[in-house]
Amino acid sequence: MAEPGSTEPTTILRAANIEAGYGRVQVLWGAGLQVQDNQSVVLLGANGAGKTTLLKVIVGLLPAWRGAVHLGPNEVTTWRTDRRVRRGMAYMSEIGVFPGLSIEENLRVGGQFIERSTLRHRIEEVYADFPDLAQRRGALAGSLSGGQRKMLGIAKALASSPRLLVMDEPSAGLSPLFVGQVIEVLSRFRAAGLAMLIAEQNVAFLDLADRVFTLDGGRIRFDGSVAELQADDGLHRTYFGLA
Numbered sequence: 635m636a637e638p639g640s641t642e643p644t645t646i647l648r649a650a651n652i653e654a655g656y657g658r659v660q661v662l663w664g665a666g667l668q669v670q671d672n673q674s675v676v677l678l679g680a681n682g683a684g685k686t687t688l689l690k691v692i693v694g695l696l697p698a699w700r701g702a703v704h705l706g707p708n709e710v711t712t713w714r715t716d717r718r719v720r721r722g723m724a725y726m727s728e729i730g731v732f733p734g735l736s737i738e739e740n741l742r743v744g745g746q747f748i749e750r751s752t753l754r755h756r757i758e759e760v761y762a763d764f765p766d767l768a769q770r771r772g773a774l775a776g777s778l779s780g781g782q783r784k785m786l787g788i789a790k791a792l793a794s795s796p797r798l799l800v801m802d803e804p805s806a807g808l809s810p811l812f813v814g815q816v817i818e819v820l821s822r823f824r825a826a827g828l829a830m831l832i833a834e835q836n837v838a839f840l841d842l843a844d845r846v847f848t849l850d851g852g853r854i855r856f857d858g859s860v861a862e863l864q865a866d867d868g869l870h871r872t873y874f875g876l877a
């Protein structure tokens with residue numbers, strides 16, 4: 635915790651020494667990361683590196699075999715997901731939305747833990763950030779284009795007024811044009827000071843990163859700035875190719 639008057643950043647999320655997997659298959663081998671208040675963190679890793687698994691442990695959808703997750707001052711390692719959401723964590727999975735529900739219904743699901751009296755107001759705030767969605771409130775999420783669906787996924791997560799937005803591969807299934815649009819939207823929330831943890835394999839998302847962790851074989855290999863990542867020849871080759 636920061637001393638009064640100090641400018642020390644507050645850690646909003648800390649995952650440490652996480653071991654986890656599926657059945658008898660271990661995927662994470664002591665992985666950990668931190669997100670500070672107002673910070674945007676990218677967790678970079680190839681297919682199968684364990685990004686989704688680590689996010690699931692962080693949001694409480696998969697138990698940690700070892701290690702601990704802290705949300706602000708609270709250790710939440712054994713908390714159910716809904717309790718973490720009530721304390722300010724929001725999660726956007728790779729799928730992100732319920733295709734069989736309307737835009738409005740998806741937002742209501744996202745904001746389900748918000749007090750009833752303020753939910754309407756919150757949903758209108760979210761619509762103000764996503765005017766295209768506001769125009770089509772009754773449309774089924776399944777009828778939206780891939781890019782719009784991703785926007786709805788972000789809007790749905792934001793409906794809970796999170797302090798920390800955790801996103802699993804927001805680029806999944808999107809053309810480069812839509813990837814650019816998603817990055818643009820997220821950069822607005824970054825500028826507004828929302829703390830974000832974004833798991834990605836697309837290096838374009840490094841534009842949003844105040845800090846980068848790379849995950850490889852279930853272990854964190856690198857923790858630093860984008861400039862430091864680019865300055866490391868080996869990591870540069872791994873993540874940016876030889877070009």
Ligand code: ATP
Binds near residue numbers: 656680683685687
């Ligand atoms: P991707 O970009 O493909 O989503 P990722 O970095 O998110 O990759 P994970 O989805 O966490 O990686 O997968 C890590 C490893 O765990 C992979 O070897 C994967 O096959 C395995 N795995 C993932 N889900 C399960 C599951 N439900 N049961 C068994 N193994 C799984």
